[in-house]
Amino acid sequence: MTIAETILPRAQPYRVLPGFGPTLGLTVFFLSLIVIAPLGALFAKASGLGPREIAALLLTPRVAAAFRVSFGIAFAAAVVNGFIGLLVAWVLVRYEFPGRRLLDAMVDLPFALPTAVAGIALASLYADTGWVGGLLAPLGIDVAFTPLGIYVALLFIGLPYVIRTVQPVLADLEPEAEDAALTLGASGSQTFRRVVVPPLLPAVLTGIALAFARGVGEYGSVIFIAGNMPGVSEIVPLLIVVRLEQFDYAGASVLAVAMLVASFAGLLLVNLLQAWSRRRHGG
């Protein structure tokens, strides 16, 4: 029986569970192939153009209008969704009524419904001959084929984000705090404003940011109801498609990168908001 002193090399950490190498390899390979390489190609293509050409491309009236439409309407819709989402989340969490479970399930519909289906349904609904559009037309309100149509579509798409972000926070609120406020003499609405809303605010803002990020890049739900008139109701994704169809890959890439930068800013905002809420309210 030899007792050998075993000195193991530091380089190879010992892992009891098997499969690390293969699974990490597969993961990295897959991610490189599917995510990193394509996005890399995008940036490579966009950077192929010099700064002057990029500026020329981005600073046309048509492009500027498209960005205004995409970002502006997405923002407006997200903010309104913030209010609607808060209301719906409140009702779903705090009240019992027949059909509550069903309604709660329905909230996920925009997540699950294919965007093209939503797109044609909304277009038909709000067209001048549609169920809702027909009611609004005599009042002089045109929804379909105007920016208002884009707005409605983005309302549809963004609604679940706020509701689903707020619901768990609302459900976890400590009831004692509200009871304390009521015993101290606050009215219902005062309690709501001062005790309920502040801890919810980060969640609401996060939801709005998510809805905004989604709305900016949305294509399928918007493209049918939008009207797509350059300068008025044309969204950035459509601009990209137009350039692709003209085989202007470089131009399309520049637009795409500009959009991604904006989306990235949105993601960053979400993370900052969540960090702020964690600090402020203990997560």
Add this chain to the structure above:
Amino acid sequence: MSVELRDVGKRFNGTVALEDVTLEARPRELLALLGPSGSGKTTLLRVIAGLERPERGTLLISGKEALTLPPRERGIGFVFQHYALFRHLTVADNVAFGLVVRPRTRRPSRAAIADRVRELLSLVQLGDFGDRFPAQLSGGQRQRVALARALAVEPSVLLLDEPFGALDAKVRVELRHWLRGLHERLGLTTVFVTHDQEEALELADRVAILNAGRIEQVGPPGQVYDRPASGFVMEFLGEVNRLPCRVSGGKAHVGQCGPIVEASHLPDGCARAYVRPHEIKLLPADDPAGFPARVRSLSIIGPRTRLHLEQEDSIIEADVDRAVVDALGVAPGLVVGTQFLSVRIYPSS
């Protein structure tokens, strides 16, 4: 059936987990690894099991070099602190697991497996629980299933990681006795990790005390308690009063005018004196053999009295028989004489 570790060292990201650990678990022995959290005892157990690999040292299990062997080939059974039962399997399937996953050539027949499961479940007194799921069992019951599961593969060494850590006090004590009984019945070499010194002292044949990755002392419970090898061991096991003292010329002076104790093994300078609360004798204040102390408070705990005494800027706790307290008329504010029946001196650091 034995486990031998020599000069084992392990680091996690630069922090020392184990350092120069040399230890032996003798055949059929119940060895406790005792220490505060972070002392490395769980790491040591996992090194024996093969769930961690040390950077330095040797490990022999039943005489064979084991460091390069994967866990399944070491002949060990491991019981996790939180049981790690397979939650989607019944109790019987949990116990059978180690037998079911064996390669075809070594796998016993279905009937043989069922027999073994039955045998083990009755051994751990869960004979009727075979069809239940872990979620339906109490903590103590789950622990016994985990034990049965580990025993199913007939290990030569049994390793238990804080086996009773997650249970409440009463169940802990019951299971403690039960485990000792089981160990005597099976005669398996067992190493178990605990931070509860009472558990270690009561259960084990020998106790190994760890501190910051090093072994402070190994020995039978009586020995480590009566003759602790270091101040740490003395403090960790049982209650203790720590008093400053000065050593000069081979003699330790406890306090300014306290007792003078033999300390020929220590160099001159500062040191620490330890005396246990129940080794303090109370004398009347005027007895010359006693050193004065003022009584600050006393609490009656059953047949004993616990006293907080003030002596030369130190607070000493004494654990004294009620009769003595009554005889001396001890009350807060009174000055009494103290005599230390046993004092141990250790170096300062």
Add this chain to the structure above:
Amino acid sequence: MAAERSLGESRIARLLLILAALALLALLLVLPLVLVFSEALAKGLAAYRAALGAPDTLASIRLTLLVAAIAVPANTLFGIAAAWCIAKFDVPGKSLLTTIVDLPLSVSPVISGMVFVLIFGAQGWFGPWLASHGIRVVFALPGLVLATIFVTLPFVARQLIPLMQHQGRDEEEAAIVLGAGGLQTFLRVTLPNIRWGLLYGVLLCNARAMGEFGAVSVISGHIRGATNTMPLQVEILYNEYNIVAAFAVASLLAFLALVTLTVKRLLEWRYGRELALTQSAT
């Protein structure tokens, strides 16, 4: 769900709030859904069936199923592998990996399709090479599959990673010590513990894979009967004013969405605690 709690508001106020929420949801969510089925059946059941039976439409249904049948298993395999190495081991760069996995969710669908056109299109990186070998990626099945995989990549992984992280390694380590091999451990110990989260992820992945529009629109070339998935077919029919047919195909997709929602709900209801771990803001 929290039990009914109020701030002392009157019953009337509560009723008004509930009605307001109901009205908003009805207007925004329910109405479009109802319209889909209503328009599909506007000319009767026979017209509905005929629309679905048209050759181009049938081809689009087959194509959708085919693309999903490739993309979903691929992403499931990826999700399991990624969750395994991220959750059961200490990987440096864990958060980098999870961020990359999340990327497709924040990329506009049009861009998701476009990046593959950039690589495989006629003027893309591999364009000339592919042309000279007679391989079509863009405007053909491979392109559709790639774009779909990109878009649905995160779904399974995002469910499994936090779930497996939460479940820890103890059970797997116990199995290893008891003598099980790697694959045995995964099949017997890990898989049963993650099965509902896995099913949930696959469900969402599939719903998205079948319903994706923007990404496949860019890469498909809209070749009738050949490279149109169901959502694209919906677009073509609608743009041709073939309303009933467009909504007929849309109704199939809507039905799929309802089935997805129902199963999703069932899973959440029964295994809510497990799945709640993975519910981060989408």
